[in-house]
Amino acid sequence: xxxxxxxxxxxxxxxxxxxxxxxxxxxxxxxxxxxxxxxxxxxxxxxxxxxxxxxxxxxxxxxxxxxxxxxxxxxxxxxxxxxxxxxxxxxxxxxxxxxxxxxxxxxxxxxxxxxxxxxxxxxxxxxxxxxxxxxxxxxxxxxxxxxxxxxxxxxxxxxxxxxxxxxxxxxxxxxxxxxxxxxxxxxxxxxxxxxxxxxxxxxxxxxxxxxxxxxxxxxxxxxxxxxxxxxxxxxxxxxxxxxxxxxxxxxxxxxxxxxxxxxxxxxxxxxxx
Amino acid sequence: xxxxxxxxxxxxxxxxxxxxxxxxxxxxxxxxxxxxxxxxxxxxxxxxxxxxxxxxxxxxxxxxxxxxxxxxxxxxxxxxxxxxxxxxxxxxxxxxxxxxxxxxxxxxxxxxxxxxxxxxxxxxxxxxxxxxxxxxxxxxxxxxxxxxxxxxxxxxxxxxxxxxxxxxxxxxxxxxxxxxxxxxxxxxxxxxxxxxxxxxxxxxxxxxxxxxxxxxxxxxxxxxxxxxxxxxxxxxxxxxxxxxxxxxxxxxxxxxxxxxxxxxxxxxxxxxxxxxxxxxxxxxxxxxxxxxxxxxxxxxxxxxxxxxxxxxxxxxxxxxxxxxxxxxxxxxxxxxxxxx
Numbered sequence: 001x002x003x004x005x006x007x008x009x010x011x012x013x014x015x016x017x018x019x020x021x022x023x024x025x026x027x028x029x030x031x032x033x034x035x036x037x038x039x040x041x042x043x044x045x046x047x048x049x050x051x052x053x054x055x056x057x058x059x060x061x062x063x064x065x066x067x068x069x070x071x072x073x074x075x076x077x078x079x080x081x082x083x084x085x086x087x088x089x090x091x092x093x094x095x096x097x098x099x100x101x102x103x104x105x106x107x108x109x110x111x112x113x114x115x116x117x118x119x120x121x122x123x124x125x126x127x128x129x130x131x132x133x134x135x136x137x138x139x140x141x142x143x144x145x146x147x148x149x150x151x152x153x154x155x156x157x158x159x160x161x162x163x164x165x166x167x168x169x170x171x172x173x174x175x176x177x178x179x180x181x182x183x184x185x186x187x188x189x190x191x192x193x194x195x196x197x198x199x200x201x202x203x204x205x206x207x208x209x210x211x212x213x214x215x216x217x218x219x220x221x222x223x224x225x226x227x228x229x230x231x232x233x234x235x236x237x238x239x240x241x242x243x244x245x246x247x248x249x250x251x252x253x254x255x256x257x258x259x260x261x262x263x264x265x266x267x268x269x270x271x272x273x
Numbered sequence: 274x275x276x277x278x279x280x281x282x283x284x285x286x287x288x289x290x291x292x293x294x295x296x297x298x299x300x301x302x303x304x305x306x307x308x309x310x311x312x313x314x315x316x317x318x319x320x321x322x323x324x325x326x327x328x329x330x331x332x333x334x335x336x337x338x339x340x341x342x343x344x345x346x347x348x349x350x351x352x353x354x355x356x357x358x359x360x361x362x363x364x365x366x367x368x369x370x371x372x373x374x375x376x377x378x379x380x381x382x383x384x385x386x387x388x389x390x391x392x393x394x395x396x397x398x399x400x401x402x403x404x405x406x407x408x409x410x411x412x413x414x415x416x417x418x419x420x421x422x423x424x425x426x427x428x429x430x431x432x433x434x435x436x437x438x439x440x441x442x443x444x445x446x447x448x449x450x451x452x453x454x455x456x457x458x459x460x461x462x463x464x465x466x467x468x469x470x471x472x473x474x475x476x477x478x479x480x481x482x483x484x485x486x487x488x489x490x491x492x493x494x495x496x497x498x499x500x501x502x503x504x505x506x507x508x509x510x511x512x513x514x515x516x517x518x519x520x521x522x523x524x525x526x527x528x529x530x531x532x533x534x535x536x537x538x539x540x541x542x543x544x545x546x547x548x549x550x551x552x553x554x555x556x557x558x559x560x561x562x563x564x565x566x567x568x569x570x571x572x573x574x575x576x577x578x579x580x581x582x583x584x585x586x587x588x589x590x591x592x593x594x595x596x597x598x599x600x601x602x603x604x605x606x607x608x609x610x611x612x613x
């Protein structure tokens with residue numbers, strides 16, 4: 001075997017593998033095992049029930065909308081935080097992490113009271129006929145709130161490392177601000193945006209605490225998939241819960257695989273000949 | 274295109290980077306801005322490009338006042354020290370960028386042809402599909418030049434263009450840039466802190482210190498007739514000897530140097546290592562050898578003269594001399610400046 005200069009490989013790799021197995025692989029394995037204990041027909045009946053399908057739809061669409069919104073807003077926030085100096089900048093920078101730090105249930109309760117019919121924002125929106133709580137819109141708001149930091153924190157460092165000379169070069173070649181943003185800056189941010197997108201979407205798919213308070217949880221309309229799995233769990237129907245959870249798991253895996261592929265494509269210019 | 278700077282001033286926060294610089298660059302000339310770091314040379318270049326705005330004074334391109342024209346409309350080609358190639362574009366796409374975003378519409382074929390021509394000019398034909406990470410530093414700098422030339426700039430500006438390259442690559446690229454300049458005849462201004470580069474490449478050298486021009490002229494002018502002790506020291510290895518001038522002759526223990534036009538009083542005599550001689554007997558300043566360094570082109574003696582000052586002198590390779598030898602230093606040529 002080749003001799004290594006860096007010490008500690010067997011120990012650190014051992015610890016890592018042990019914890020990955022214990023904390024990640026074992027529960028996931030148990031989940032799949034439980035779901036597999038159902039026959040294929042039974043499994044299919046549970047995951048394709050109309051209530052389950054309605055929950056997938058509302059979860060995926062809300063997550064998609066929340067992620068799309070988060071992508072735009074998160075990019076704008078990161079942009080402002082990196083490129084300009086203004087009073088309160090450090091405070092806003094610290095505030096970005098709040099959704100991570102806050103217990104999601106607390107976030108859910110806060111958002112619900114804010115957007116309730118008699119809440120600060122809810123009463124204003126109600127006067128123009130928009131209801132947020134107990135609708136898919138509320139689910140979207142909760143998902144957006146809890147997943148926003150992902151986009152900001154993945155884009156921010158890349159934006160900070162961007163060489164100002166690239167923009168100056170593009171300017172000296174006659175590029176307008178819009179052209180430079182679309183042709184030079186955005187392509188360089190794409191890998192980071194994709195990473196933020198996949199994390200944000202995966203988080204939104206699985207978000208539970210913040211959503212259930214604001215969603216109203218009416219079956220087949222504002223009931224998210226994670227809640228449906230939870231309800232099956234409370235009914236001691238472990239296999240059905242596992243079956244529904246496996247759909248979420250599978251979706252998250254596909255999502256991560258797709259964005260990883262896109263990221264690698266976007267970064268192909270980094271590969272050396 | 275002739276460039277004229279008139280009393281240009283630039284201040285950063287409280288630091289004054291450029292103090293009223295006036296400079297004329299003739300059409301088709303290749304001029305070097307040479308100075309130590311912090312001398313304001315890059316700031317001047319960036320103001321000519323429009324990447325910084327002058328606080329006072331004016332910059333003219335030909336008869337046109339360019340002082341407030343933004344960089345994207347100024348029609349300059351700028352080459353950055355660290356290339357600033359767009360990493361996500363191929364070499365060809367980098368070169369084509371300026372033509373693609375230009376207001377002048379060009380067809381795809383036209384752009385492709387011009388990219389080919391430019392890559393041939395910078396001797397990179399066939400590398401158009403590589404990404405910048407897949408080529409060497411010298412090649413990247415040539416791509417950067419091709420990209421800057423693609424927009425038919427009126428003026429070419431280069432900021433320490435060879436600063437990040439190996440010495441050998443640097444020398445080749447220098448000669449090659451000179452050839453390209455002679456071929457295209459484009460007015461070119463470049464910044465460097467390397468005096469060898471400036472003298473090798475430029476028609477005219479502008480030497481800056483602390484935000485002011487201290488001397489400008491042909492390489493011959495600044496080398497043979499340095500206007501100040503700073504220029505003399507900045508252009509190369511220099512020995513400084515303290516002496517006194519009387520009646521147009523400067524004296525330092527046992528040696529004399531003609532000092533026409535220098536008033537009586539304390540002076541400093543500056544001489545290159547090749548302008549000092551070494552002898553074991555005869556006239557000169559008594560000195561003792563501290564060390565001898567052998568170099569490909571000869572031997573360099575590090576010696577200490579009787580006043581305690583250290584001097585360095587170059588002697589032929591076949592001269593027999595060793596550490597702690599005693600001898601006499603003569604001044605063959607020297608420049609005398611009054612001590613201010």
